Amino acid sequence: MRVAIEVVPRSNDSFLAQLSEVASLNAVDAVNVPDLAHFKLAGWQAALQVRASHPGYRAVPHVRAMEVDPGADWWPGARLSAAGVNEVLVVTGDPPATMARPLTGAHSVEVIRAFKRQFPDWRVYAGLDPYRAGFSHELEYAHRKLEAGADGFFTQPFFDLRLMAVWREMLPGVPVFWGVTSVTTRNAMDYWLKRNRAVFPAGFEPSLEWHRRFAGAALDFAAEHDTNVYFMPIRVGITAWLAGVLG
Numbered sequence: 001m002r003v004a005i006e007v008v009p010r011s012n013d014s015f016l017a018q019l020s021e022v023a024s025l026n027a028v029d030a031v032n033v034p035d036l037a038h039f040k041l042a043g044w045q046a047a048l049q050v051r052a053s054h055p056g057y058r059a060v061p062h063v064r065a066m067e068v069d070p071g072a073d074w075w076p077g078a079r080l081s082a083a084g085v086n087e088v089l090v091v092t093g094d095p096p097a098t099m100a101r102p103l104t105g106a107h108s109v110e111v112i113r114a115f116k117r118q119f120p121d122w123r124v125y126a127g128l129d130p131y132r133a134g135f136s137h138e139l140e141y142a143h144r145k146l147e148a149g150a151d152g153f154f155t156q157p158f159f160d161l162r163l164m165a166v167w168r169e170m171l172p173g174v175p176v177f178w179g180v181t182s183v184t185t186r187n188a189m190d191y192w193l194k195r196n197r198a199v200f201p202a203g204f205e206p207s208l209e210w211h212r213r214f215a216g217a218a219l220d221f222a223a224e225h226d227t228n229v230y231f232m233p234i235r236v237g238i239t240a241w242l243a244g245v246l247g
Contacts, residue, residue, distance in 0.1 A: 001222045003246065004030040004060065004177060004230035005238065009046035010039055019054055021238040025246040030058040032089065032154065032177070032230050037064070037101055044076040044085075051083040059085050060125070060154075063111065064093030069104045070114035077119055087123040089154050090115065109148045116149030125177070128153040130167055131197040139170055146174070157181035157232055159214070160201040161221055168225060180218045181232040182211045182241055188234070208236060215245045 005022050009015045022028055031050045035043030047059035061080070068074055080088075090111050095103070108126060115124045126145040129138060142153065152175030158164045164178055183189050189206045192198040204210065215231065222229040233241055 001226060002029040002177070002228040003027050003219070003222075004032045004228070005242075006032040006034065006230055006232040007046075007238075008034055008036065008039075009041040009043070009049075012041060012049070015041065015046055015049060016053060018238060019050065022057075023054060024239055025242055027246050028057065030060050030087070030230075032060045033062060035062040035064050035091075035093070037093070042076075044080055047080060047085050048083050051085060055084070058087060059083075060087045060089055061085070062089045062091050062093075063115075065090055065106050065108045065111040066093050066095070066103050067101055068106050068111045068114070070106050070110040073118060074115070077115075081119070081122075086119075086121060087125065088115065089125040089127065090150075091127045109144050112145055112150050113148040123151040124149060125152050125154050126150040127156070128167070128176070129156045130158070130163060131156060131199065135170070142171065152176055154230060155179045156196065157198075158218075159183070159204060160199060161217060162201070163199060164218075164221065168227065175228065177228040177230045178218065178222065179230055179232060180211075180215055182208070182234050182236045184208055184211065184236060208241060211236075211241060212245055215242060219245065 005028055007015060007018045022031060033043045033046040043061035043063065047061035050057055050059035090108050092108050112124050112126060115122060128142055154177045157179035183192055184206050186206055218229050231242060
């Protein structure tokens, strides 16, 4: 079982402060770093920060496929490899509000295939979203990514272990980092329902206490099935949520 924490690189100082929080927890194996177009620090740059400041952690930067040219060498790859980074998560990414970054329009499947060709020793993960479409459509998309060379998946966060178990059965033997996040207000819950079309179980509570219990249950699920889990803290402190759960 592997455990990762997602840390958003809003700024260099806040990123390093959150990494210090992560370091106070036990059992964490990796730091999963999003790449958000409206922040100056790119995912791959933040991954280098992880390796420089906390070399005991693996770093898994997100790569926005729409900004990658599949027909050319991806130049940050050499710097990542030199720093000991050999895992990435390829996501399509949302179009940026401004054109500060050039777009190629590439899709995840193309970039996964290109990365496996350019970096054969890397683990290249893909995204899996259990909510955006029906089961058959998302499963077919997942198999296309696997055929392109994906080594596994990072999922959108789950709030119900039963749904997690269904998806595990549909992807037997595939390495997966099951997502778990914190939705601790009614407004945040409404956002997840309307924007992400998330599924909340009966008895769900938008409270820190509920999420601490669910984090423990997700860890038990991962341990029982020899799979992986990653935690995505949103509007909660990392230790406020996970201290005592991860140690």
